[in-house]
Amino acid sequence: MDQPELSDCAQQLTQILTRHGRDASRLLQILRDVQDACHVISAQAIDLIAVHLAVPRVNVEGVAGFYSFLSTRPVGEYQVLFSGNITDQMLGQDELMQYLCNKLWVEPGKVSEDGLVSIAGTSCTGMCDQGPAALVNGWVLTNLDRNRLDLIGELIRSRKPVAEWPPMLFETADNIRRADMLLGDALAPGAAIGAVLARGARETLAEMDKSNLRGRGGAGFKTASKWSFCHAAIVEEEGHVICDVGGPPERVIVCNADEGEPGTFKDRVLLNSYADLVFEGMTVGARVVGASKGFLYLRGEYRYLLNRLEGVLKRRREAGLLGNAILGQADFSFDIEIHLGAGAYICGEESALIESLEGKRGRPRNRPPFPVTHGYQGRPTVVDNVETFACAAKIAEKGGAWFAAMGTAQSTGTKLLSVSGDVASPGIYEYPFGVTVRQVLADCGAEDPYAVQISGPSGTCVSWKEFDRCIAFEDIPTAGAFMVFSRKRDVFDAVRNFTHFFAHESCGFCTPCRVGTALQQKIIDKIHGGHGTLSDLEELKRLGHLLKTMSHCGLGSSAANPVLDVLAKFPDAFEHKLAGLAFEPAFDLDGALETARKITGRDDEWAHL
Amino acid sequence: MTERQIRLATCSLAGCFGCHMSFLDIDERLFDLVELIEFDRTPLTDIKHCGPCDVGIVEGGVCNAENVHVLKEFRKNCKVLVAIGACAINGGLPSLRNNIDLWDCFQEVYQYEGGLEGGVVPNDPELPLPFDKVHPIYEVVKVDYFLPGCPPSGDAIWRFLTDLLAGREPKLEYEQLHFD
Numbered sequence: 001m002d003q004p005e006l007s008d009c010a011q012q013l014t015q016i017l018t019r020h021g022r023d024a025s026r027l028l029q030i031l032r033d034v035q036d037a038c039h040v041i042s043a044q045a046i047d048l049i050a051v052h053l054a055v056p057r058v059n060v061e062g063v064a065g066f067y068s069f070l071s072t073r074p075v076g077e078y079q080v081l082f083s084g085n086i087t088d089q090m091l092g093q094d095e096l097m098q099y100l101c102n103k104l105w106v107e108p109g110k111v112s113e114d115g116l117v118s119i120a121g122t123s124c125t126g127m128c129d130q131g132p133a134a135l136v137n138g139w140v141l142t143n144l145d146r147n148r149l150d151l152i153g154e155l156i157r158s159r160k161p162v163a164e165w166p167p168m169l170f171e172t173a174d175n176i177r178r179a180d181m182l183l184g185d186a187l188a189p190g191a192a193i194g195a196v197l198a199r200g201a202r203e204t205l206a207e208m209d210k211s212n213l214r215g216r217g218g219a220g221f222k223t224a225s226k227w228s229f230c231h232a233a234i235v236e237e238e239g240h241v242i243c244d245v246g247g248p249p250e251r252v253i254v255c256n257a258d259e260g261e262p263g264t265f266k267d268r269v270l271l272n273s274y275a276d277l278v279f280e281g282m283t284v285g286a287r288v289v290g291a292s293k294g295f296l297y298l299r300g301e302y303r304y305l306l307n308r309l310e311g312v313l314k315r316r317r318e319a320g321l322l323g324n325a326i327l328g329q330a331d332f333s334f335d336i337e338i339h340l341g342a343g344a345y346i347c348g349e350e351s352a353l354i355e356s357l358e359g360k361r362g363r364p365r366n367r368p369p370f371p372v373t374h375g376y377q378g379r380p381t382v383v384d385n386v387e388t389f390a391c392a393a394k395i396a397e398k399g400g401a402w403f404a405a406m407g408t409a410q411s412t413g414t415k416l417l418s419v420s421g422d423v424a425s426p427g428i429y430e431y432p433f434g435v436t437v438r439q440v441l442a443d444c445g446a447e448d449p450y451a452v453q454i455s456g457p458s459g460t461c462v463s464w465k466e467f468d469r470c471i472a473f474e475d476i477p478t479a480g481a482f483m484v485f486s487r488k489r490d491v492f493d494a495v496r497n498f499t500h501f502f503a504h505e506s507c508g509f510c511t512p513c514r515v516g517t518a519l520q521q522k523i524i525d526k527i528h529g530g531h532g533t534l535s536d537l538e539e540l541k542r543l544g545h546l547l548k549t550m551s552h553c554g555l556g557s558s559a560a561n562p563v564l565d566v567l568a569k570f571p572d573a574f575e576h577k578l579a580g581l582a583f584e585p586a587f588d589l590d591g592a593l594e595t596a597r598k599i600t601g602r603d604d605e606w607a608h609l
Numbered sequence: 610m611t612e613r614q615i616r617l618a619t620c621s622l623a624g625c626f627g628c629h630m631s632f633l634d635i636d637e638r639l640f641d642l643v644e645l646i647e648f649d650r651t652p653l654t655d656i657k658h659c660g661p662c663d664v665g666i667v668e669g670g671v672c673n674a675e676n677v678h679v680l681k682e683f684r685k686n687c688k689v690l691v692a693i694g695a696c697a698i699n700g701g702l703p704s705l706r707n708n709i710d711l712w713d714c715f716q717e718v719y720q721y722e723g724g725l726e727g728g729v730v731p732n733d734p735e736l737p738l739p740f741d742k743v744h745p746i747y748e749v750v751k752v753d754y755f756l757p758g759c760p761p762s763g764d765a766i767w768r769f770l771t772d773l774l775a776g777r778e779p780k781l782e783y784e785q786l787h788f789d
Contacts, residue, residue, distance in 0.1 A: 535751060586748035592740040593674055595711045604734040609674055 027359030068343030076118035085124035128420035175427025210400025218479030261456035263481030281389030407433035513556030624669025634763030
């Protein structure tokens with residue numbers, strides 16, 4: 001990098017730091033802006049930031065090194081990241097990426113010699129219903145094909161700023177195929193908050209309890225319990241607040257919109273078209289638990305939604321639905337701030353998300369204490385999924401009994417499914433809980449379905465023999481992903497994709513997960529390369545048990561699910577690929593000597609294996 | 610003298626013999642050990658090829674063709690094969706070259722450095738031909754046990770061997786596994 005560029009960046013850096021008030025808890029947001037402005041977080045930038053925020057340099061470097069969308073080495077002026085989910089691959093992502101690379105004379109994962117462009121893969125960008133998808137400098141590209149890539153290649157070569165690219169490249173669709181109580185009828189802004197104020201906070205919690213709403217992020221914890229724990233973490237007696245937690249006596253509401261599970265995209269649609277409902281739900285939560293501060297943690301891939309969401313927040317402030325004295329209630333103040341992630345699946349785990357909100361690496365905390373008592377900056381914090389808050393708003397408006405009448409006994413209400421893969425109509429399907437897999441497959445026009453990966457790589461792989469099972473916490477719990485594989489697909493490809501995903505996304509904090517996911521990937525690649533044997537399958541099972549039982553958080557403990565599921569349900573998918581029953585080396589022994597043979601010019605007996 | 614039925618072989622591939630040195634750290638317990646076992650190929654006996662054995666202990670990773678021949682001979686002859694130390698288990702220190710292109714390695718050593726073989730890359734068939742990367746031994750043969758450490762302490766090796774020789778599943782205490 002030459003000198004003028006550096007001083008240019010230094011100037012921008014000062015502006016960025018000022019914009020964020022030199023607040024160390026905004027470190028991730030600061031680094032995001034630096035990356036945008038300079039296409040790199042240089043060693044000098046790290047030095048400067050550390051000085052200005054008065055934090056150790058290693059903290060800044062640690063955060064810069066943690067997130068996928070931050071880079072301590074320069075990336076291209078145009079950075080194209082292809083979404084690497086299995087559904088994108090099934091739509092030809094690999095071939096398209098190579099096509100663009102050839103077109104722009106750049107190798108995947110590298111920067112072109114003139115620094116103009118870099119092309120690489122990234123984890124699922126949440127556009128599975130309109131893939132193959134990619135990000136260019138953080139903005140989503142959908143429905144990619146050769147024609148579009150030709151155009152994109154031209155735009156990059158002519159150095160046209162991304163802001164001036166044709167809007168059709170960035171068009172996204174909601175693709176709502178089946179609407180029920182959540183997506184069906186609109187909620188008038190303020191209706192739920194009004195109902196809460198009329199009914200009272202305690203009574204609303206009682207309604208939440210009656211509704212039996214369970215968290216929609218996948219774990220299914222009862223929302224009313226979470227809210228009441230958070231409320232109880234600060235004891236209020238006769239108007240005085242007695243704090244029994246470490247942090248300040250203030251509660252926090254966090255909406256988890258880090259929708260990172262590959263194959264899930266329902267939160268994207270809720271935030272795009274139902275943002276009022278989500279913010280209303282957060283405000284309801286704030287009134288019930290007594291919070292004045294709220295965060296929306298938006299995954300970096302959904303940055304294109306940021307301006308729109310800020311607009312909704314502004315409108316709601318103007319309408320008296322956010323800010324001080326909400327709907328004229330003097331003792332009700334609550335506002336929401338949006339934080340952007342930077343490409344880290346682990347930040348979907350609530351305690352890692354909180355760390356990230358505080359501007360740190362997204363490393364899951366030890367639990368207990370749980371976020372409901374010790375969350376954001378040590379304060380009692382409710383972290384709920386986007387869809388959970390949307391449901392909460394509906395419950396506040398229409399009551400718990402109305403909600404509990406839908407779904408099954410243990411899984412009330414409806415569930416948004418993000419359907420993708422080998423189906424005629426991919427998109428969002430809202431069903432009351434209890435719907436069978438077979439019904440969903442029929443409705444979305446699945447072609448000769450063979451397997452469905454429900455709730456993403458960390459979820460369950462359902463075989464064609466089990467299509468009468470139900471989507472419900474009693475049977476198959478899900479965060480919403482529903483990826484369909486037809487009989488012509490090889491489920492092993494999906495397993496391979498998922499093991500690569502986990503190895504890439506492991507945060508590296510605990511050894512069982514950091515090493516285990518890497519070893520798992522290595523064995524799967526060995527089998528893929530035609531060197532696998534029965535002993536490798538045994539090793540996969542042993543490794544899976546270790547990952548499940550020894551990992552620090554849910555990422556590690558679920559990282560073996562796709563392998564173990566498919567081994568149990570589709571043993572053929574593995575066994576067809578095995579080289580034999582006995583042991584096989586992991587690589588081509590003779591082939592690995594080829595380089596040395598060329599260098600030395602040898603071809604004698606000892607130069608071969 | 611009792612009949613010594615158990616035969617033990619050891620070797621070092623791409624390692625530093627540090628694990629073997631650590632093996633000698635079992636000190637006077639060596640006398641107890643030789644009451645129980647007979648050494649086959651080891652650096653102690655200077656036997657060049659491994660015969661039928663009960664236990665084979667391999668130090669170091671696989672960096673060249675000769676390593677593969679030795680390792681396969683061990684696997685073929687030993688009922689139980691043990692990978693000892695960081696290099697055999699993970700590639701260890703020698704595998705640091707895995708991020709360097711083999712062409713660059715050769716050029717750096719034989720051409721830029723000067724004074725060696727007159728700037729020519731040697732092609733004598735007696736020299737083991739290197740792989741483009743260093744591999745842990747489990748990638749080449751089936752390994753039954755992994756004895757970790759860099760090197761494992763003499764106590765750990767002793768515990769491991771006595772367990773194995775007594776027919777117990779070897780188990781190391783935490784104190785024998787950690788280094789702080």
